[in-house]
Amino acid sequence: MIKWLKVLHYIGSLMMLFGGYLLLFTQTSQQIDGMMVVASLIGLGLLMMAPYPVALVIEWSHRQQKQQQITIKKTQTNTLDKVQPNESQDK
DSSP: OHHHHHHHHHHHHHHHHHHHHHHHHSSGGGSHHHHHHHHHHHHHHHHHHTHHHHHHHHHHHHHHHHHHHHHHHHHHHHHHHHHHHHHHHHO
């Protein structure tokens, strides 16, 4: 799913850049039809770009949670290993 969002992100970037190019460097934006094309390219480009960073943050947070759980389990097993030999020496 991330791959598709990445492709959509790049397509959206190209659409936005092309819309910006039309707006700044051509006379297309001086006519009503041109205004609609430029606004549509920029707007749709931004909409297509938006989900990818959100998906990356969600993926990152899931990885952080998994790493934190692994770290907690390792810490618990290390403390149990340290506690168990001491208890056997007391007996």
